[in-house]
Amino acid sequence: MTPYQSILTTIAKEIATTPITGKVASYIPELAKIPSSKFGMHLYCTNAGHYNIGHQNERFSIQSISKVFSFTLAMSLLGDELFTRIDIEPSGNPFNSLVQLEYENGIPRNPFINAGALLIADVLVSEFSNPKKELLDFIRKITSNDTIAINQQVFESEMAFNHRNAALLNLMKAFGNIRNDIDTVLDLYTFQCAIEMCCKELATAFMLYANGGKLLHNNEQIITETTTKRINAVMQTCGFYDEAGEFSFRVGLPGKSGVGGGIAAIHPGHYAVSVWSPPLNPKGNSELGMYALERLTSLTGLSVF
Numbered sequence: 650m651t652p653y654q655s656i657l658t659t660i661a662k663e664i665a666t667t668p669i670t671g672k673v674a675s676y677i678p679e680l681a682k683i684p685s686s687k688f689g690m691h692l693y694c695t696n697a698g699h700y701n702i703g704h705q706n707e708r709f710s711i712q713s714i715s716k717v718f719s720f721t722l723a724m725s726l727l728g729d730e731l732f733t734r735i736d737i738e739p740s741g742n743p744f745n746s747l748v749q750l751e752y753e754n755g756i757p758r759n760p761f762i763n764a765g766a767l768l769i770a771d772v773l774v775s776e777f778s779n780p781k782k783e784l785l786d787f788i789r790k791i792t793s794n795d796t797i798a799i800n801q802q803v804f805e806s807e808m809a810f811n812h813r814n815a816a817l818l819n820l821m822k823a824f825g826n827i828r829n830d831i832d833t834v835l836d837l838y839t840f841q842c843a844i845e846m847c848c849k850e851l852a853t854a855f856m857l858y859a860n861g862g863k864l865l866h867n868n869e870q871i872i873t874e875t876t877t878k879r880i881n882a883v884m885q886t887c888g889f890y891d892e893a894g895e896f897s898f899r900v901g902l903p904g905k906s907g908v909g910g911g912i913a914a915i916h917p918g919h920y921a922v923s924v925w926s927p928p929l930n931p932k933g934n935s936e937l938g939m940y941a942l943e944r945l946t947s948l949t950g951l952s953v954f
């Protein structure tokens with residue numbers, strides 16, 4: 650059997666001596682307070698259980714990783730109809746860019762850049778009477794953990810500096826692609842980004858995508874296999890903004906990052922993995938997180954490629 654635990658130990662040792670050039674996100678002031686030295690990793694294998702290292706039990710702000718969960722709900726609710734309002738192509742642009750949206754008539758490139766996730770939030774506001782509760786309940790269900798919640802300080806901190814996301818919403822509204830009140834949609838989006846989870850919880854939640862849309866512990870089918878396949882494809886091509894190619898090239902897994910320094914990734918049929926290290930590279934992805942996952946797929950020989 651693959652010696653998963655000793656591979657994680659090797660990765661943690663390497664990480665401890667790898668120089669960091671990245672910076673902890675500071676445009677959301679509350680995130681800048683997190684020590685850059687935090688590092689945790691949790692590997693959850695379909696047939697071989699849990700392995701972990703470092704601060705893997707400490708919750709952090711999942712930020713854009715939440716976009717996978719909101720997209721999952723929107724896909725389940727609307728199916729293909731969703732794709733009249735949003736595309737599924739890599740953006741090749743920074744996560745919070747406004748540029749493409751202007752010349753593409755308010756249709757976001759994909760659900761994992763901010764414009765796309767804001768549009769998905771608009772869909773959830775239309776479809777649910779209490780979208781915050783529905784989203785949180787969904788995450789709690791797939792994680793089997795009712796204590797998952799938001800960090801109120803992070804929520805307020807981002808709300809106070811949300812001008813760019815408000816601009817994205819206004820631009821899409823001007824093109825007729827946002828149907829609800831802008832403040833309501835912004836509130837939901839900022840809420841979902843402020844959800845906190847630890848590496849173990851994220852790996853458990855992402856097992857859904859590694860396991861064909863079924864919960865591993867009881868085989869309950871939460872989303873269809875087709876929906877799962879599609880979400881994984883979008884993670885592969887769009888999960889890392891303008892670094893999606895680099896992540897595929899180095900790591901070779903579908904995944905999603907967040908500016909809290911987390912990355913969750915999957916190998917369908919094999920494992921879900923999550924890593925946390927706050928310093929971000931210039932593209933907004935965890936610098937050491939990417940390194941750790943690159944080492945994981947190299948040392949185990951298990952990537953989708």
Ligand code: GLN
Nearest residue numbers: 712713744763842907908
């Ligand atoms: N809440 C963050 C934002 O909107 C999420 C960005 C991210 O994690 N890439 O800027």
